[in-house]
Amino acid sequence: MIDIFNLPGKENSNQVFRVNSSGSTGWQTWSKPNNASFVYILCIGGGAGGGGGRGNTNNSGTGGGGGGSSAFAAGLFPASLLPDTLFVQVGRGGVGGTGGIINGSGGVGGSGEHSYVSVIPSTGTTAVLMKNGDVAPTGGGGGTTSVNGTAGAAGTIWTYSTSFIFPQLGQVNPVAGQIGVVGGSSAGGNGNSITLISPVSAGASGGGNSAGGATANGGNITGTGIIPTLSGGTANSATVIDGGHGMGDQVDGSGGNTDTPLFYTGGAGGGSSSTASRVGGFGGDGGHGCGGGGGGSAQNAAGGGGGDGGHGLVIITCW
Secondary structure, eight states, rough: OSSSSSSOOGGSEEEEEETTTTTOOEEEEEEEOTTTTEEEEEEEOOOOOOOOOOOSSSSSOOOOOOOOOEEEEEEEGGGGGGOOOEEEEOOOOOOOOOOOOTTTTTOOOOOOOOEEEESSOOOOOOTEEEEEEESHHHHHHHHOSSSSOOOOOOOOOOOOGOOSGGGGGGGGEEEOOOOOOOOTTTTTTOOOEEEEOOOSSOOOOOOOOOOOOOOOOOOOOEOOOTTTOBBOOOOTTTSSOOOOOOOTOOOOOOSSOOOOOOOOOOOOOOBOSSTTTOOOOOOOOOOTOOOOOOOOOSSSSSSOHHHHOOOEEEEEEEE
8 A cells, every 4th residue: 555645654653572482682673653753662671580499308498589670761752863763672581590409509590681772783872772771680599508599689770871872862761670589588488579669570589498397488479559469389389389470461562452551570489398309389480571589499309490580671652
């Protein structure tokens, strides 16, 4: 069909960019629609993985720490000041730490990666229009016999005004990520929960166990308002010991009808186990930009692995 009047195409007014199915962070392209006046960009990086829980033979263990969440940034620009083509690179989430083998500590969760929107396919300061943050979030620490899995660090806020040129063409609102939480203690302490403070959250942590067999639940993602609570794994359960996966993947900014604003949550923590050969609960995977949950420990089996951090997301909307 010939575009006689040079009208903007509705199908191009809202575009969502993700890590592709092979996990590649290669550059993707965005083309400015005809007659666009303003361009809004939401740039979320990858969240960090949760730490794995400790594995044991009749011994105490701590839960894995929750992975930190990505920082994110939103920007509004006059379309006339932007080039006709922008280049988008979406960061991957960090892999969850492995559960500890029997008599082994849990693995550390992987760090997230940055997301970029640039005027040329480069991450240099003279090319970047939008970036989610300065320092990527780090993964939760693995559980040990006595020291709780450490909390993953939050992604830090984007200080674009110090060296980046093109963000100053518009109005940019950078937001820091959320720190994870430490794993449950070796006294059979519950995993620590996360309270939501922004649309992107860290992961909760896994439960610990005592040498005498006391077990604990994984930490929750505590909801607020219209966002429900995401429960951690139940201690020593045969069926619900794993933490729940992060919520919000149905909210992707694609322009369809939805009852909720955009939000994503981290993964809940796995519960711990004292039953022989029952592996500790796995932490839940995080939603976009969110931290993975920490894995639960086990008194007499391998520990549960940490959940993966959620991949980044870039949404570009124009009108």
